[in-house]
Amino acid sequence: MKHLAALYKKELLENVLPFWINHSKDEQHGGFFTCLDRAGNVFDTDKFMWLQGREVWMFAMLYDKVTQNPQWKEMALHGAAFMEKHGRDAQGNWYFSLAQNGQPLIQPYNIFSDCFAALGFGALYKIDPKPEYYRIAKETFDNILQRRNNPKGIYTKNVPGTRNLKNFALPMILCNLSLELEHILGSEKVNEFIPEVLEEVMNVFYQKDTGLVLENVYEDGSFSDSFEGRLINPGHAIEAMWFIMDLGVRLKDETLIQRAVKIGLDMLEYGWDKQYGGILYFMDIKNQPPQQLEWDQKLWWVHMETLVFLAKGWQLTGNEACKAWFEKVHAYTWEHFKDNEHPEWFGYLNRRGEPLLELKGGKWKGCFHVPRALYQVWQALEKAPAFAEQPVVA
Amino acid sequence: MKHLAALYKKELLENVLPFWINHSKDEQHGGFFTCLDRAGNVFDTDKFMWLQGREVWMFAMLYDKVTQNPQWKEMALHGAAFMEKHGRDAQGNWYFSLAQNGQPLIQPYNIFSDCFAALGFGALYKIDPKPEYYRIAKETFDNILQRRNNPKGIYTKNVPGTRNLKNFALPMILCNLSLELEHILGSEKVNEFIPEVLEEVMNVFYQKDTGLVLENVYEDGSFSDSFEGRLINPGHAIEAMWFIMDLGVRLKDETLIQRAVKIGLDMLEYGWDKQYGGILYFMDIKNQPPQQLEWDQKLWWVHMETLVFLAKGWQLTGNEACKAWFEKVHAYTWEHFKDNEHPEWFGYLNRRGEPLLELKGGKWKGCFHVPRALYQVWQALEKAPAFAEQPVVA
Numbered sequence: 001m002k003h004l005a006a007l008y009k010k011e012l013l014e015n016v017l018p019f020w021i022n023h024s025k026d027e028q029h030g031g032f033f034t035c036l037d038r039a040g041n042v043f044d045t046d047k048f049m050w051l052q053g054r055e056v057w058m059f060a061m062l063y064d065k066v067t068q069n070p071q072w073k074e075m076a077l078h079g080a081a082f083m084e085k086h087g088r089d090a091q092g093n094w095y096f097s098l099a100q101n102g103q104p105l106i107q108p109y110n111i112f113s114d115c116f117a118a119l120g121f122g123a124l125y126k127i128d129p130k131p132e133y134y135r136i137a138k139e140t141f142d143n144i145l146q147r148r149n150n151p152k153g154i155y156t157k158n159v160p161g162t163r164n165l166k167n168f169a170l171p172m173i174l175c176n177l178s179l180e181l182e183h184i185l186g187s188e189k190v191n192e193f194i195p196e197v198l199e200e201v202m203n204v205f206y207q208k209d210t211g212l213v214l215e216n217v218y219e220d221g222s223f224s225d226s227f228e229g230r231l232i233n234p235g236h237a238i239e240a241m242w243f244i245m246d247l248g249v250r251l252k253d254e255t256l257i258q259r260a261v262k263i264g265l266d267m268l269e270y271g272w273d274k275q276y277g278g279i280l281y282f283m284d285i286k287n288q289p290p291q292q293l294e295w296d297q298k299l300w301w302v303h304m305e306t307l308v309f310l311a312k313g314w315q316l317t318g319n320e321a322c323k324a325w326f327e328k329v330h331a332y333t334w335e336h337f338k339d340n341e342h343p344e345w346f347g348y349l350n351r352r353g354e355p356l357l358e359l360k361g362g363k364w365k366g367c368f369h370v371p372r373a374l375y376q377v378w379q380a381l382e383k384a385p386a387f388a389e390q391p392v393v394a
Numbered sequence: 395m396k397h398l399a400a401l402y403k404k405e406l407l408e409n410v411l412p413f414w415i416n417h418s419k420d421e422q423h424g425g426f427f428t429c430l431d432r433a434g435n436v437f438d439t440d441k442f443m444w445l446q447g448r449e450v451w452m453f454a455m456l457y458d459k460v461t462q463n464p465q466w467k468e469m470a471l472h473g474a475a476f477m478e479k480h481g482r483d484a485q486g487n488w489y490f491s492l493a494q495n496g497q498p499l500i501q502p503y504n505i506f507s508d509c510f511a512a513l514g515f516g517a518l519y520k521i522d523p524k525p526e527y528y529r530i531a532k533e534t535f536d537n538i539l540q541r542r543n544n545p546k547g548i549y550t551k552n553v554p555g556t557r558n559l560k561n562f563a564l565p566m567i568l569c570n571l572s573l574e575l576e577h578i579l580g581s582e583k584v585n586e587f588i589p590e591v592l593e594e595v596m597n598v599f600y601q602k603d604t605g606l607v608l609e610n611v612y613e614d615g616s617f618s619d620s621f622e623g624r625l626i627n628p629g630h631a632i633e634a635m636w637f638i639m640d641l642g643v644r645l646k647d648e649t650l651i652q653r654a655v656k657i658g659l660d661m662l663e664y665g666w667d668k669q670y671g672g673i674l675y676f677m678d679i680k681n682q683p684p685q686q687l688e689w690d691q692k693l694w695w696v697h698m699e700t701l702v703f704l705a706k707g708w709q710l711t712g713n714e715a716c717k718a719w720f721e722k723v724h725a726y727t728w729e730h731f732k733d734n735e736h737p738e739w740f741g742y743l744n745r746r747g748e749p750l751l752e753l754k755g756g757k758w759k760g761c762f763h764v765p766r767a768l769y770q771v772w773q774a775l776e777k778a779p780a781f782a783e784q785p786v787v788a
Contacts, residue, residue, distance in 0.1 A: 105553055105556045106551050225438075288438065289753040290751075348687060
């Protein structure tokens, strides 16, 4: 495992981060290009706020946690300056995307733009404690809480009252965001907040009968027999389970960690493609045809997040199934997603594991899941044996 | 070609229509189920207005054009009654979808619901001339024209002014809709209307330099180097070209027909998958990665509409390339999309031509492209030799 930890560290520092430093900076207009082809050439200049916030977070977090590399701090500041100047509408909502020059392009219909902006500015405040960064992170977080029961606002197409569903993504991300922003929100507020999001993830979206996590349920928590209600996204639930393990460490709650490991392993077993290997993107809990035509594709983030889940599960519990699955998913991921001829990793494979798109970054893939997972797995595997001697929890 | 005409006719009358008659009628709440699995079982009960309107049109049109089968008229009336009762909001816009019982589910953000409602009620008025059907078709068509410059209305997420694009789909469908509604709108109105939509399709979205048709251009017709601006949908453009050929026949304009044949053949050559056969779903004119993850899939409607285009092209011009391509696309389509074990045809194949979803109907596939194409090809191939002796145009 030490050897593997070094492999993940090397891939992060020598392959993936240099790719983003070399190719994603827009020196002319500020902010980051994320639409980068196989070799790193820019193929589209739109600026997606999700990905701007995530890249700011990535470099600030690594500067804070790994080493005070001035280039990393400069990257974070570069992205944040562009976001601060152009990213929000008059009400402080973050646009979904901007044109290269910062002109707003797509309205703030998507609350995850706000989540990743808060994440980015929160991390930046840790390495450069300007009151402005604190204020943006705090105000954005407060705005997310205000919008959370109607996150799409005026852009929702649902007729109210007919099928009021709630979605798994927001409580799931709030599990992670509340920990990441503890220095902004204060521990007391986070302590108040945690039980509520935990309840949502572990008791409302998690289904006792099947052992699976649904993406959408009725507001009262019951099952909706509709395309949205039947939807399963194995990678999403597995990612959530490592957020829950982090909460378990924070709360020193071993039972919670054990439950998260069990749920994540069940989702992985369910989502694993028995025919071609890899983890399927979307499934239907009643085994009906999903509406997502990309259901059978293999996505980078699904596999990266699963590696984090398994490495943490192994680190924190010593569960042998985590280790065995880690080896299997590691082999699949490095064989199919890593590009041996050019830097960074492929994002989208077809069911057989062949590249579907050769891009290294796009509208949804930026400097986030690959480097975050490489960092998290490196850390978890380095700590794993120490934990075996001295458990974090219990 | 006579033998082929009989094959298409038989498939329509003995396989495809009975499938929808037997499985799509909701006897309890009215309207049509369209989410039908491989064998015809209902797997989801939502009612999508696009598909309700299309199924009404299909049965009414066949009753009008093929034979006065009372079962077909009954199907059309059954769907129309449900649409009339539940389908519109207070302003007369057609909802995108309803729950099984008719409760509105998704708001009228999509103007194509209105297009297919107008199509359906227009055809119904031909076989059952109730003033109510006339009124609904007419008012819906007028509403489409009113909304056409901002078809998504309040549901649009684009910030006005930054990148004002217009989309190919609406002018393209209006080419077809104006002919289908000539008995409602009057010939004078249609004559006024045709030059405008023809100009859009044949001179604005069609690009002289590349010979290809774009899905989105700036309002002034210029090229937008963005995901939307670079997008090519070969099947969409090919379908448009048979609408244009119908307009050519209506206008007795042989040059227009010849141009449509040339453009359609160029799009087909461009969109044909040289590696695995079949026609790709989405492409990027600059050969960059498209944002649609389903770009490499093979969709039923793309292939069905291409067969119509080729059969009409052959019928109207005797172009040998149309015949050769017809044989090639016919072979691919019947081999991969037709289900030899159960009725109706598959809708979604992966790049290799294997079924991606086994459904026969869903949120977007209903009683429309397969039966319409079987009817159109049957008619075109039956007429083809007659045309060779006595050209329709010139």
